[in-house]
Structures are given as structure tokens and as C-alpha cells.
Amino acid sequence: MTQYEAIFIRRSVREYDPAPLTIARLAKIQSVLDNVKQLPGPTARFEIVNADKLKGAAAPHAILVHCEDTDAAWFNAGYSLQAVDLYLQAEGLGSIWMGMAKPIYPSLDYRILLAFGQTNVPIRTEADFKRKDIT
Ligand SMILES: Cc1cc2nc3c(=O)[nH]c(=O)nc-3n(C[C@H](O)[C@H](O)[C@H](O)COP(=O)(O)O)c2cc1C
Numbered sequence: 337m338t339q340y341e342a343i344f345i346r347r348s349v350r351e352y353d354p355a356p357l358t359i360a361r362l363a364k365i366q367s368v369l370d371n372v373k374q375l376p377g378p379t380a381r382f383e384i385v386n387a388d389k390l391k392g393a394a395a396p397h398a399i400l401v402h403c404e405d406t407d408a409a410w411f412n413a414g415y416s417l418q419a420v421d422l423y424l425q426a427e428g429l430g431s432i433w434m435g436m437a438k439p440i441y442p443s444l445d446y447r448i449l450l451a452f453g454q455t456n457v458p459i460r461t462e463a464d465f466k467r468k469d470i471t
Pocket residue numbers: 346347348349350432433434435436437448
């Protein structure tokens with residue numbers, strides 16, 4: 337599945353297999369994070385942590401977002417990490433943005449996280465969407 341195709345079937349996943357991903361798979365995800373496109377202006381730093389460093393998240397891993405607390409920095413963080421959300425879901429993993437979950441030891445520039453891991457929750461089908469007509 338391409339990341340474009342993932343746009344139409346991605347979903348926020350709240351149930352995970354607690355088993356961690358392999359080191360190789362996590363390294364690949366870190367590489368995607370290191371190379372993800374960021375907008376001109378303040379950049380974000382992305383850090384993968386395991387469940388033992390998190391509270392309030394059911395997933396085995398999460399990507400912590402670090403950036404300055406400005407509109408431009410938040411905008412960039414959302415732009416960049418949403419591309420990674422699509423990458424993860426195109427790879428068959430589950431993911432969810434979480435404002436309620438937190439790292440146990442948040443740094444001063446911690447902003448938000450994207451939890452991720454293996455899941456049995458099925459991808460979306462057309463029938464899952466409840467959208468109003470455009471007209
Ligand atoms: C910035 C942001 C923070 C979010 N924080 C939480 C959260 O703390 N807990 C949660 O259950 N869902 C959280 N979500 C997920 C949304 O609730 C979810 O995107 C929404 O239910 C729509 O579902 P979908 O992503 O499957 O389309 C967050 C989403 C965003 C964009």
C-alpha cells in the first residue's frame with residue numbers, strides 16, 4: 337500500500353499487540369523520521385520510546401515530538417509526523433496521535449506523541465466513514 341492509499345483507510349488505533357517491534361523495524365522507522373520532510377522555519381525532533389517510558393498509551397512504542405512552542409513549530413510538527421503516520425499505516429501498523437498520553441519524563445520542549453505498534457484492528461472500509469454530503 338502506498339502512503340497516498342493509506343490516506344483513505346487509515347484510522348486511529350487504540351488496541352495493540354504489546355509485543356515490541358524488532359530492532360531492525362524500529363531503526364527503519366527512525367530513519368524515516370530522520371528523513372521526513374519538514375517545512376521551512378522551526379524544525380521538530382522525533383524520538384522513539386518504548387511503553388515503559390509512557391503513561392496513558394496502550395501501544396508498545398511512541399514517537400515523541402520535540403519542538404519550540406510556536407504556531408509555526410506546531411504546524412510543522414503536525415505536517416511532518418502525519419506523513420509518518422501514513423507511512424506506519426501503509427506498513428500495516430497501527431498508530432494514534434495522543435495529547436492525553438505523556439512521556440514519564442517530559443522534556444521542556446516535548447509537545448505531543450504518536451503511539452504505534454502491531455495491531456489486529458482492521459483497516460477502514462468505505463462503510464466505516466460517516467461523512468456529511470458536500471452539498
Ligand atoms: C492532535 C491530536 C491529539 C489526539 N489525542 C488523542 C488522545 O489523547 N486520545 C485519543 O483517544 N485520541 C486522540 N486523538 C485521536 C483522535 O481522537 C482521532 O483522530 C479522531 O477520533 C478521529 O479518528 P480517526 O483518526 O480514526 O479518523 C488525537 C488526534 C489528534 C489529531
